[in-house]
Amino acid sequence: MHRLISPYRNEILETVLENLYYCLVIVDAEGRIIYLNDHYCNFLEVKREDAIGKPVADVIENSRMHIVARTGKDEIADLQYIRGNHMIANRVAVRANERVVGAVGIVLFRDTKEWMNMNSHIKELLLELEEYRKQLNDRYGTTYSLHDIIGNSPQITELKTKIKKIAPSDATVLIRGESGTGKELVAHSIHHLSERHTKPFVSINCASIPEHLLESELFGYKEGAFTGAKKGGKLGKFQLANGGTLFLDEIGDMPLNAQVKILRVLQDGEVEAIGAVQTDKVDVRIITATNQPLEKLIQEQQFREDLFYRINVIQMQTPPLRERPEDIRVLAKYILQKITNRTGKRVLDFDTKVLDYFMHYTWPGNVRELENVIESAVHLTNSERIHLKDLPDHLQPNGLVNENAGTLKEIIEQTEKLAIERTLKKANGDKQAAAKLLGIGKSSLYDKISKYDL
Numbered sequence: 032m033h034r035l036i037s038p039y040r041n042e043i044l045e046t047v048l049e050n051l052y053y054c055l056v057i058v059d060a061e062g063r064i065i066y067l068n069d070h071y072c073n074f075l076e077v078k079r080e081d082a083i084g085k086p087v088a089d090v091i092e093n094s095r096m097h098i099v100a101r102t103g104k105d106e107i108a109d110l111q112y113i114r115g116n117h118m119i120a121n122r123v124a125v126r127a128n129e130r131v132v133g134a135v136g137i138v139l140f141r142d143t144k145e146w147m148n149m150n151s152h153i154k155e156l157l158l159e160l161e162e163y164r165k166q167l168n169d170r171y172g173t174t175y176s177l178h179d180i181i182g183n184s185p186q187i188t189e190l191k192t193k194i195k196k197i198a199p200s201d202a203t204v205l206i207r208g209e210s211g212t213g214k215e216l217v218a219h220s221i222h223h224l225s226e227r228h229t230k231p232f233v234s235i236n237c238a239s240i241p242e243h244l245l246e247s248e249l250f251g252y253k254e255g256a257f258t259g260a261k262k263g264g265k266l267g268k269f270q271l272a273n274g275g276t277l278f279l280d281e282i283g284d285m286p287l288n289a290q291v292k293i294l295r296v297l298q299d300g301e302v303e304a305i306g307a308v309q310t311d312k313v314d315v316r317i318i319t320a321t322n323q324p325l326e327k328l329i330q331e332q333q334f335r336e337d338l339f340y341r342i343n344v345i346q347m348q349t350p351p352l353r354e355r356p357e358d359i360r361v362l363a364k365y366i367l368q369k370i371t372n373r374t375g376k377r378v379l380d381f382d383t384k385v386l387d388y389f390m391h392y393t394w395p396g397n398v399r400e401l402e403n404v405i406e407s408a409v410h411l412t413n414s415e416r417i418h419l420k421d422l423p424d425h426l427q428p429n430g431l432v433n434e435n436a437g438t439l440k441e442i443i444e445q446t447e448k449l450a451i452e453r454t455l456k457k458a459n460g461d462k463q464a465a466a467k468l469l470g471i472g473k474s475s476l477y478d479k480i481s482k483y484d485l
């Protein structure tokens with residue numbers, strides 16, 4: 032390392048540090064801040080004298096400086112999520128006498144315009160990456176396989192055993208279960224484990240396609256079949272799935288006239304594109320799914336009984352989450368990891384109170400709801416751990432007051448702290464707006480923020 036030799040060494044170094052274009056922080060071996068340059072103070076909206084001496088993780092969101100100061104392992108060009116943005120952080124250990132005595136951290140792209148550009152660039156790249164992944168999966172058909180079905184409850188273990196048993200056959204499968212319980216996941220897994228896994232897996236959501244388009248989506252059309260038909264015609268999902276699997280999701284919502292046509296394909300193995308003069312032979316395994324009571328729909332003449340018997344060869348049931356609370360912990364941790372990998376935000380775990388709360392909640396939206404709750408908490412949390420206060424409003428334990436709070440003064444203080452925290456979150460950290468919402472002055476809000484260390 033080159034030494035700066037000058038009688039004004041300290042002055043030069045200080046000028047460099049303060050005029051650096053980037054945010055800079057220096058911590059000691061214990062991870063306490065010993066220096067924070069002006070740019071960083073402004074960006075974090077903290078006063079330098081308040082930050083100095085504090086554990087770095089208390090001042091800088093998602094900081095890993097204390098870890099670098101402990102392990103001595105540099106971290107270069109790491110993605111860090113601070114104040115709602117992805118930043119690039121370099122963290123370098125400082126050594127003296129063969130010991131790690133601290134760490135220097137530089138955050139790039141602090142300038143508002145520059146980091147906005149960079150941030151949107153990264154977000155765009157992440158979206159692009161996701162799109163490519165999706166395309167790749169679409170080409171090979173499935174996104175999920177058996178190991179993506181998480182849970183050790185007897186119900187999930189039994190479901191997985193059944194999937195393994197029935198996958199190799201060509202039998203038609205009807206998957207039933209409440210919304211968000213993993214019916215699509217099961218369909219993917221069956222295809223993945225079947226002889227057809229190198230052939231396409233094509234899915235169609237019967238509920239989301241307008242009735243007049245469903246037929247052309249399923250069976251395709253020939254050129255000139257109707258006004259507006261594409262040149263060269265269009266292949267239907269049945270033809271696209273030839274040799275592979277066709278997943279008819281929400282089959283209970285399929286209109287009656289389309290049901291008749293599906294039945295014909297299932298009986299004869301032939302499809303007739305709109306405007307075609309002849310039928311095409313197709314070899315497709317059918318998997319269907321629904322959360323509708325098909326037997327009731329049959330009674331109401333909304334669903335054809337003959338079609339029901341055709342699709343109901345093997346029936347599988349995806350259990351609701353509330354009936355297998357033992358899966359919630361492992362699912363929550365799996366989902367958290369999936370989300371943090373995707374977003375780049377560093378959130379490592381849940382507070383035990385959150386997991387306990389999850390275990391007692393009824394999860395009407397099942398695993399999909401659990402995913403949404405965790406995703407929202409990951410975005411809202413300011414720490415590496417998800418706390419009760421980070422959960423969406425509809426999951427907040429009732430009332431503001433904790434029953435075990437203690438004296439009246441403690442209850443009032445706790446309520447006040449919680450109300451301020453929630454309002455700040457609602458106002459996206461804008462203190463002026465939060466003060467207005469709370470009906471108090473800005474300086475009074477500042478006093479309370481510092482009193483409660485928010």
Ligand SMILES: Nc1ncnc2c1ncn2[C@@H]1O[C@H](COP(=O)(O)OP(=O)(O)OP(=O)(O)O)[C@@H](O)[C@H]1O
Nearest residue numbers: 179180181182209210211212213214215216398399
């Ligand atoms: N056992 C599980 N392990 C891991 N992820 C799961 C599990 N069950 C469901 N999921 C996830 O929950 C989300 C919803 O699952 P999926 O779309 O398969 O449900 P569904 O029953 O088909 O819902 P809907 O009836 O609303 O279409 C998906 O992101 C899926 O990956």
